[in-house]
Amino acid sequence: MTGACAHIIAVGSELLTASRIDTNSLAVTERLNAIGMAIAAKLVVGDDRKQIAAAMHDSLDHADLVVVTGGLGPTDDDVTREAAAAVFGVPLQEDATILEGIRRRFASRGLEMPEINRRQAMVPEGAEVLSNPRGTAPGLWIEEGLRRLLLLPGPPQEMQPMLDAWAARHGERLGGGMHIVRRVLKVANVSESHVEEMAQPVYARWRESGVPLSVTILAAPGQIELHLTATAASAKEADAALDPAVDDLVEALHGHVFTTRGETLEAVVGRLLLESGSTIALAESCTGGLLASRLTDIPGSSAYVLGGVVAYSNALKIDLLGVPAALIDEHGAVSEPVAVAMADGVKARSRASLGVGITGIAGPGGGSSAKPVGTVAIALSTPEGAKVRMQIFRGDRHQIKFGATQAALDDIRRLFVRAAAQ
Amino acid sequence: MTGACAHIIAVGSELLTASRIDTNSLAVTERLNAIGMAIAAKLVVGDDRKQIAAAMHDSLDHADLVVVTGGLGPTDDDVTREAAAAVFGVPLQEDATILEGIRRRFASRGLEMPEINRRQAMVPEGAEVLSNPRGTAPGLWIEEGLRRLLLLPGPPQEMQPMLDAWAARHGERLGGGMHIVRRVLKVANVSESHVEEMAQPVYARWRESGVPLSVTILAAPGQIELHLTATAASAKEADAALDPAVDDLVEALHGHVFTTRGETLEAVVGRLLLESGSTIALAESCTGGLLASRLTDIPGSSAYVLGGVVAYSNALKIDLLGVPAALIDEHGAVSEPVAVAMADGVKARSRASLGVGITGIAGPGGGSSAKPVGTVAIALSTPEGAKVRMQIFRGDRHQIKFGATQAALDDIRRLFVRAAAQ
Numbered sequence: 127m128t129g130a131c132a133h134i135i136a137v138g139s140e141l142l143t144a145s146r147i148d149t150n151s152l153a154v155t156e157r158l159n160a161i162g163m164a165i166a167a168k169l170v171v172g173d174d175r176k177q178i179a180a181a182m183h184d185s186l187d188h189a190d191l192v193v194v195t196g197g198l199g200p201t202d203d204d205v206t207r208e209a210a211a212a213v214f215g216v217p218l219q220e221d222a223t224i225l226e227g228i229r230r231r232f233a234s235r236g237l238e239m240p241e242i243n244r245r246q247a248m249v250p251e252g253a254e255v256l257s258n259p260r261g262t263a264p265g266l267w268i269e270e271g272l273r274r275l276l277l278l279p280g281p282p283q284e285m286q287p288m289l290d291a292w293a294a295r296h297g298e299r300l301g302g303g304m305h306i307v308r309r310v311l312k313v314a315n316v317s318e319s320h321v322e323e324m325a326q327p328v329y330a331r332w333r334e335s336g337v338p339l340s341v342t343i344l345a346a347p348g349q350i351e352l353h354l355t356a357t358a359a360s361a362k363e364a365d366a367a368l369d370p371a372v373d374d375l376v377e378a379l380h381g382h383v384f385t386t387r388g389e390t391l392e393a394v395v396g397r398l399l400l401e402s403g404s405t406i407a408l409a410e411s412c413t414g415g416l417l418a419s420r421l422t423d424i425p426g427s428s429a430y431v432l433g434g435v436v437a438y439s440n441a442l443k444i445d446l447l448g449v450p451a452a453l454i455d456e457h458g459a460v461s462e463p464v465a466v467a468m469a470d471g472v473k474a475r476s477r478a479s480l481g482v483g484i485t486g487i488a489g490p491g492g493g494s495s496a497k498p499v500g501t502v503a504i505a506l507s508t509p510e511g512a513k514v515r516m517q518i519f520r521g522d523r524h525q526i527k528f529g530a531t532q533a534a535l536d537d538i539r540r541l542f543v544r545a546a547a548q
Numbered sequence: 549m550t551g552a553c554a555h556i557i558a559v560g561s562e563l564l565t566a567s568r569i570d571t572n573s574l575a576v577t578e579r580l581n582a583i584g585m586a587i588a589a590k591l592v593v594g595d596d597r598k599q600i601a602a603a604m605h606d607s608l609d610h611a612d613l614v615v616v617t618g619g620l621g622p623t624d625d626d627v628t629r630e631a632a633a634a635v636f637g638v639p640l641q642e643d644a645t646i647l648e649g650i651r652r653r654f655a656s657r658g659l660e661m662p663e664i665n666r667r668q669a670m671v672p673e674g675a676e677v678l679s680n681p682r683g684t685a686p687g688l689w690i691e692e693g694l695r696r697l698l699l700l701p702g703p704p705q706e707m708q709p710m711l712d713a714w715a716a717r718h719g720e721r722l723g724g725g726m727h728i729v730r731r732v733l734k735v736a737n738v739s740e741s742h743v744e745e746m747a748q749p750v751y752a753r754w755r756e757s758g759v760p761l762s763v764t765i766l767a768a769p770g771q772i773e774l775h776l777t778a779t780a781a782s783a784k785e786a787d788a789a790l791d792p793a794v795d796d797l798v799e800a801l802h803g804h805v806f807t808t809r810g811e812t813l814e815a816v817v818g819r820l821l822l823e824s825g826s827t828i829a830l831a832e833s834c835t836g837g838l839l840a841s842r843l844t845d846i847p848g849s850s851a852y853v854l855g856g857v858v859a860y861s862n863a864l865k866i867d868l869l870g871v872p873a874a875l876i877d878e879h880g881a882v883s884e885p886v887a888v889a890m891a892d893g894v895k896a897r898s899r900a901s902l903g904v905g906i907t908g909i910a911g912p913g914g915g916s917s918a919k920p921v922g923t924v925a926i927a928l929s930t931p932e933g934a935k936v937r938m939q940i941f942r943g944d945r946h947q948i949k950f951g952a953t954q955a956a957l958d959d960i961r962r963l964f965v966r967a968a969a970q
Contacts, residue, residue, distance in 0.1 A: 142587040144578035144730070145764050145775045147571065156566035165564040167599065170590040177589065184606070308565070319662040322623045342561045342595070343623055344568075345703065353562060408837075408858070414844025415830075415837030418858040422836025425912050425945055433864040436830070436840040438855040442898055446857065446868060476864055490847050518657065521682065522705060523847055 130302050131166040132158050133185035137197035137206050138280060139172035150195040150278075150285055157289050161297035162304030162357065163191065173197060178209035186213065186273045191300060196280035198263035200243040206277055207266070211250040213275075214268055218248040224255060228262045256292060260284045267292060274300070304357050307364035309372055310388035311352040313379060314536040315529075318343060321350045321379065328374045337367035347525065348532035349391070384539055391535045392420040398542040399430040399480075406538075407476035408434030409447050409468035411459065412486035412502060417531040432476045437468065447471035460485050462503050462514045469507035469514075480541075481507035482534055483514075488523045502530045506537055513537070552722060553588040554580050555607035559619035559628050560702060561594035572617040572700075572707055579711050581777075583719035584726030585613065595619060600631035608635070608695045613722060618702035620685035622665040628699055629688070633672040635697070636690055640670040643677060643686075650684045678714060682706045689714060696722070726779060729786035731794055732810035733774040735801060736958040737951075740765065743772045743801065750796045759789035769947065770954035771813070806961055813957045814842040820964040821852040821902075828960075829898035830856030831869050831890035833881065834908035834924060839953040854898045859890065869893035882907050884925050884936045891929035891936075902963075903929035904956055905936075910945045924952040928959055935959070 134155070136148035148170050155165050166189055171177045178197065185192040197206030211218045225247035232239040246263050249255060256265030261284040266277040276292060278285045313321055322343055332339045337358045344351040354371055358364035376383045384394050399406055408418045408431075415436040422431055437443040440459055444451050449467040457463045465483040473481025486502030493499035498518065505514040515537075519529035556577070558570035570592055577587050588611055593599045600619065607614040619628030633640045647669035654661040668685050671677060678687030683706040688699040698714060700707045735743055744765055754761045759780045766773045776793055778786040798805045806816050821828055830840045830853075837858045844853055859865040862881055866873050871889040879885045887905040895903025908924025915921035920940065927936035937959075941951035 140764070142577070142590065143764070144574050144581060145766055145773075147569065147574060149569065152566050152569060155564070159566060166594065167603070168564065168592040172588065181589075310567075319622050319664055322664060323662055340561075342625065344560075344562050345621070353565065407864075410837070413841070414849075414853070415832070415840030415856065415858060418837030418860075419835070419841050419949070422858075422860065422910075423946055423949070427836075428860055428914075431836070431860050433860040433868075434837065434858040435868065436837060436844075436856040436858065438840075438844065438850055438853050439898070442829075442855040445897065446855075475867065476861070488844075492850075520657075524845055525705065527841070527845070 130163045130190040130300060130304070132163050132191040132193060133167045133169065133189040134165060135169045135171065135178070135181050135185060135192065135194045137171055137173065137178055137194060139203070141170045141196075142172050148195075150280065150282060153282065153286055154193050154195065154278075154289060157293055158191075158193070158301075159306045159308075161293055162301035162306055164306060164357075173203040173205060175205040175209050175212070178206060179212050182209060182213045182275065186275065190272070191274045191276065193276045193278065195278045195285055198246065198265070198277060198279045200240070200246050200262065204245070207245075207248055207250065210253075210266065210268060210275055210277060214250060214252075214270060214273070216251040219251055220244070221247050221249045221255060224249070224264050227257075227264075231262055256288050258284055258288060260287065265292070267296070303359055305359070305361045305364055306355060306357050307361055307368060309354045309368050309386060311354070311372065311375055311379075311383050312385050312388070312391070313350045313352075313382040314348060314384055314391055314532045316350060316382050318345045318350050321352070321382075324379050325352065325375060328371075328378045331374060332371055335367050335371070337363060339367060339371055348528045381540070381543065384536065391532060391539070393424055395535050395538050396421065396424040396427055396430065398539060400426070402542060404480055405430050405432050405476075405478040406480045406482065407432045407472045407478035409472035409481065409483045410434060410436050411438060411443070411468070411484060412488040413484050413527050413530050413534075414438065414488075416527050417482065417484065417534055420531055420535070432478045435472055443468060447475070458497070460487055460497055460501060460503060462505070462516060465503035465505035466507070466512045466514050469505040469512060473507045479509060480538070482538070483507070484530055484534055486519075486526070486530060488526045490523065500526050502526070502533075504530065504534050504537060506541065508541065552585050552612040554585050554613040554615060555589045555591065555611040556587060557591045557593060557600070557603050557607060557614065557616045559593055559595065559600055559616060561596075561625070563592045563618075564594050570617075572702065572704060575704065575708055576615050576617065576700075576711060578730070579715055580613075580615070581728040581730070583715055584723035584728060595625040595627060597627040597631050597634070600628060601634050604631060604635045604697060608697065612694070613696045613698065615698045615700065617700045617707055620668065620687070620699060620701045622662070622668050622684065626667070629667075629670055629672065632675075632688065632690060632697055632699060636672060636674075636692060636695070638673040641673055642666070643669050643671045646671070646677060646686050649679075653684055678710050680706050680710060682709065687714070689718070725781060727781070727783045727786050728777060728779050729783055729790060731776045731790050731808055733776070733794065733797055733801075733805050734807050734810070734813070735772045735774075735804045736770060736806055736813055736954045738772060738804050740767045740772050743774070743804075746801050747774065747797060750793075750800045753796060754793055757789050757793070759785060761789060761793055770950045803962070803965065806958065813954060813961070815846055817957050817960050818843065818846040818849055818852065820961060822848070824964060826902055827852050827854050827898075827900040828902045828904065829854045829894045829900035831894035831903065831905045832856060832858050833860060833865070833890070833906060834910040835906050835949050835952050835956075836860065836910075838949050839904065839906065839956055842953055842957070854900045856898075857894055865890060868897075870897070880919070882909055882919055882923060882925060884927070884938060887925035887927035888929070888934045888936050891927040891934060895929045901931060902960070904960070905929070906952055906956055908948070908952060910948045912945060922948050924948070924955075926952065926956050926959060928963065930963065
C-alpha cells in the first residue's frame with residue numbers, strides 16, 4: 127500500500143464490555159478507502175483522558191490521519207476534547223457560536239440549555255469546528271503539519287454526515303488522489319491451505335504490475351474468500367490492474383471460484399436457476415430446512431424455488447417423499463440410495479426440474495465408526511438422471527449443517543457450469 | 549474495577565476493511581470478566597509482523613495480560629507466532645507433537661498434509677502449547693514475569709474452547725479474586741422502548757444493594773436483551789445480588805422474558821417440547837424453512853422435530869399439505885385460514901402433536917396496501933384446536949423471515965407457559 131494510512135480510535139468504556147462493539151469504524155473505513163486511504167490500525171479505549179491522549183499521541187506518530195469517534199458528549203466522562211488539547215499542547219477555549227447553536231437547539235424544543243452542555247462548546251485552540259446538524263456535539267479538525275486529528279461524535283447518525291462533509295473538504299488533498307478498489311472471490315468446499323497452494327504461483331506474476339495489488343485469504347464459515355485490493359490514481363486504473371489478476375486467480379483455482387463480485391453462493395445459484403428457467407425442490411434431513419431457507423433468502427426466489435420437505439423422521443421420508451421403507455432398512459437413512467430417492471421423490475412430487483436430497487448425521491450424537499458424525503450424502507436429481515456423493519464435514523452441529531448446504535449449492539452450481547461448457 | 553486488566557489484540561488485515569469486524573473480543577471479554585479481569589483497551593492490526601510485534605510490546609507494558617486472536621494459520625500472512633517470538637526475544641522451534649497432530653488431522657480425512665501447514669507447528673521457545681481439538685492451529689501461552697501473552701486462533705469455534713481451557717488453568721491466579729457475573733434476559737417480539745418502560749421502575753430498588761449492579765439493554769435481531777452484571781469478591785456474593793434483581797425484572801416484564809440464562813429461543817422451545825413429550829411439524833411458506841432449521845440447530849431435536857414442508861408454491865401447499873385450493877382462491881395465500889390449513893395439514897400428515905403454519909410476504913416485492921410487505925399469518929394447530937394471528941414485521945427480507953420465526957417460536961413457548969399455569 128503506497129497511499130496514505132489512517133488509524134481509527136473509538137472512545138467509550140461501554141465498547142470494552144462483552145455486550146457492545148464499535149461499528150462506527152466500518153463506516154469510517156469505507157469513507158476513507160473511497161478517498162484512497164487504508165486503515166493501518168483500530169483501537170478502542172475507555173473514557174479515560176490519559177489513555178485517550180496516549181492512544182492519540184501514539185497514532186499521530188504512525189498514521190497520516192487519526193480519526194476519533196465518541197467522547198464529545200456533555201457529561202463528565204466525555205473527555206476526548208481535553209485529551210486532544212493536551213496532545214497538541216493547546217488550551218481549550220469556549221466558542222461563542224457553538225454555545226449559541228446549542229442554546230438554540232434546546233430553545234427550539236422549549237427547553238433551557240443544561241449547564242453541563244457548555245462543555246460541548248469548548249474547542250482546542252486552532253481547531254476547525256465541524257457543525258452537527260443532528261446533535262449538540264460539534265466535530266473538530268486539528269491539523270498541525272503532518273499531525274492530523276479528526277474528532278467525530280459517537281452516534282452514527284451524527285457522525286456520518288459530518289464525516290462526509292469533512293471528506294468533501296479535505297479528502298482529495300489527504301488521500302493523495304489515490305483510489306482503493308477491492309474484489310472479493312469466493313470458493314466453497316475447498317480447504318484454506320489448498321486454496322493457498324493453488325493461488326500461490328499466481329502472485330509472482332503480479333509483481334510486474336505497475337499498480338500495487340494485495341491479496342488476503344480468509345476462511346469464512348463454509349468458504350474461503352480472497353480479497354484483492356488495488357491502489358491506483360484512478361478507479362479505472364485500479365480496475366485495469368484487477369481484471370487480469372482476477373482472471374489469473376479464477377484460472378488457477380480451476381472451477382472452484384463461485385463469485386468474483388462478493389456474492390453469496392445462494393445468490394449465484396439463484397441467478398443460474400433463474401437464467402436457465404429451472405425450478406428446484408429440496409428434500410432435507412440433517413440440514414433441517416437450512417438449504418431451503420438459504421435459497422429463499424434471495425429476493426425473487428419464488429420464481430424458481432417451489433419448496434421442499436424437511437424429512438427429519440423416517441416416516442416423513444416414506445410418506446411425503448415416497449422413499450421405499452425397504453431402501454432405508456437395507457442401506458440406512460444416511461446412505462447414497464436414500465439421498466437419491468429423496469431427491470427423485472421431491473422432484474417428482476413438486477414437478478421441479480431439479481431435486482436435491484440431503485441426508486446425514488449432524489451430531490453430536492448418532493455417529494458410528496462406519497458413518498461418523500458429519501457424514502452426509504448429497505444427491506441431485508436432474509432431467510438427465512441422478513448424481514450422488516458422500517462427504518464428511520467437520521465442526522459442530524451448525525457447521526456441519528452449513529457445510530453440507532454449501533457443498534450441495536456448489537454441486538448445483540457446477541451442473542450449470544458444466545452445461546454451459548458443453 | 550480494582551482487579552487486573554487486559555488488552556485484546558485482534559490480528560487480520562481483513563479486520564481493517566469495511567466488510568469485517570472483530571467479534572472475538574466480545575467472547576474474550578466475557579471470559580476474562582468472569583475471572584475478574586476488565587478490558588482496558590482493544591486493538592486491531594493487520595497481518596504485518598512489525599506492527600503486531602509493536603502492538604504486543606506496547607500492550608505488555610500496560611496490561612497484566614495480553615490476548616491476541618488470529619494470525620496462527622498456515623499461510624505466509626499468518627505471522628503472530630513470529631511476532632511473539634521477536635517480542636520475547638526467543639527462537640521458534642518445530643514441535644514434533646503438534647506436527648504429528650496436524651498430519652493425523654489431514655490423514656483422518658484421507659488427505660496428505662500440505663507442506664505449508666508445517667508452519668503451524670512452530671512454537672516460541674518456552675511457550676506452553678494449548679491443544680486445538682477443532683483445527684490445526686494450536687494456541688500458545690507465554691508467561692515471563694509480569695509479561696503474559698495468550699495467542700489464540702481466529703476462528704471462534706477453535707478460539708472459544710481453548711480460551712475456556714486456559715481460564716480453567718490460569719484464571720483464578722491472574723484474576724485477582726474479583727468475580728464479575730452476568731445474566732442475560734431475553735425478550736422476543738417486544739420493542740426496545742417498551743422493554744425500557746417496563747424495566748425502568750425496577751432499577752431504583754437495586755441502589756440499596758451492597759453489590760454494584762449494572763444493566764445494559766441491547767437490541768439484537770428479533771429480540772431485546774437485558775445484560776445484568778454484578779461485581780463481587782465471590783461468584784456466590786454476585787449471584788446473591790443478581791437472583792432477586794433477575795426476579796424483579798422477570799416480574800416487571802410480565803411473561804415476555806423467555807430466558808434468564810442467555811439461551812436462544814429455539815433452545816427454550818426445544819426444552820419445553822422435550823419435557824412435555826410433544827412432537828412438532830412445520831409448514832412454512834415465507835420463512836422458507838428457517839423455522840425448521842432453527843429448531844433443528846438444537847442437539848437432540850430429532851426427538852421432537854418430525855419435519856416439515858416448505859410450501860413456497862401454492863401447488864405444494866395443496867399437494868403436500870392438503871390446503872384446499874378454494875381456500876387460497878377465496879382468502880389469498882397470505883391469510884389466517886390458509887395458515888390454519890397449513891398447520892392442520894402438516895400436523896395430520898406427520899401425526900405430530902403440534903403443527904405450525906406460517907404464510908406471509910417477505911418482500912421486497914409482493915406487497916399491497918391491504919397486505920404490505922412484512923405481513924405474516926402464524927397458526928398453531930394443537931390437540932385443543934387452532935390459534936392464528938396476523939402480524940406485520942419490519943425490515944428487509946431476512947429480518948422479516950427471522951422476525952416471523954421468532955414470533956412463532958414465542959407463540960409456541962406461551963402455549964406451554966399457559967399450560968403450566970393452569
